[in-house]
Amino acid sequence: MGPDGRNDNLNLPNTLSLIRILAAPVLIVLLLSPGEVLSFVAAVIFALVCITDWLDGYFARKRGLVTSMGKFLDPLADKLLINTAFIMLIPLGRVPAWVVALIVGREIAVTGLRAVASNMGIVIAAGTLGKYKTAFQIVALVALILHYPFFGVDFRALGVVFLVIAFVLTMWSGADYFLKFFRSAGFEEG
Numbered sequence: 001m002g003p004d005g006r007n008d009n010l011n012l013p014n015t016l017s018l019i020r021i022l023a024a025p026v027l028i029v030l031l032l033s034p035g036e037v038l039s040f041v042a043a044v045i046f047a048l049v050c051i052t053d054w055l056d057g058y059f060a061r062k063r064g065l066v067t068s069m070g071k072f073l074d075p076l077a078d079k080l081l082i083n084t085a086f087i088m089l090i091p092l093g094r095v096p097a098w099v100v101a102l103i104v105g106r107e108i109a110v111t112g113l114r115a116v117a118s119n120m121g122i123v124i125a126a127g128t129l130g131k132y133k134t135a136f137q138i139v140a141l142v143a144l145i146l147h148y149p150f151f152g153v154d155f156r157a158l159g160v161v162f163l164v165i166a167f168v169l170t171m172w173s174g175a176d177y178f179l180k181f182f183r184s185a186g187f188e189e190g
Helices: 012-030 036-062 068-089 097-119 128-146 155-184
Strands: none
Touching: 012 036, 012 068, 036 068, 036 128, 068 097, 068 128, 097 155, 128 155
16 A cells, blocks of 8 residues: 555556456457457457557656556566467467467576576566567567458568567577576576
8 A cells, every 4th residue: 555545556557467468368259260350350459458568667667656566467467468369379370389389488488587586686687689579579469460461461471570580589588588697697608
């Protein structure tokens, strides 16, 4: 509770994170058997809720609304939404299962590594590579969810191009986290 008796966890940034979490089941339903219309609706919803990731961070910093709950909810919401989208695209044949397995595996490994680092008193902040990784994943997923040609654009082909870039950035940034950890923990290279 805050000094005025209000619950500090019920703020705008945390509400936006909760919206992303609640969007994941909606995405599942829309991607169970999507045609052109449901693919379009799913892509629009996914894109809009991804924008809330930027908004919740902006409002949290600008208004001084950074909370422990927000530090937990924000990355949880991101991982849940993005991994749900990737997983739902596997049975539709829009993303190879091995790519999704490596991407999800990287997320689990980095989350675990950050927990171990935190217990050791080491902070591994998100870097620029991680931000690019997330941006390319989102663009790839929007295009792959759209899948069908709209407005004269082959979104399937566009999604594959962005997926390749996102995959490389995902693996690269994952390796970067581990290198940062080993350096910070005092492990010698070579």
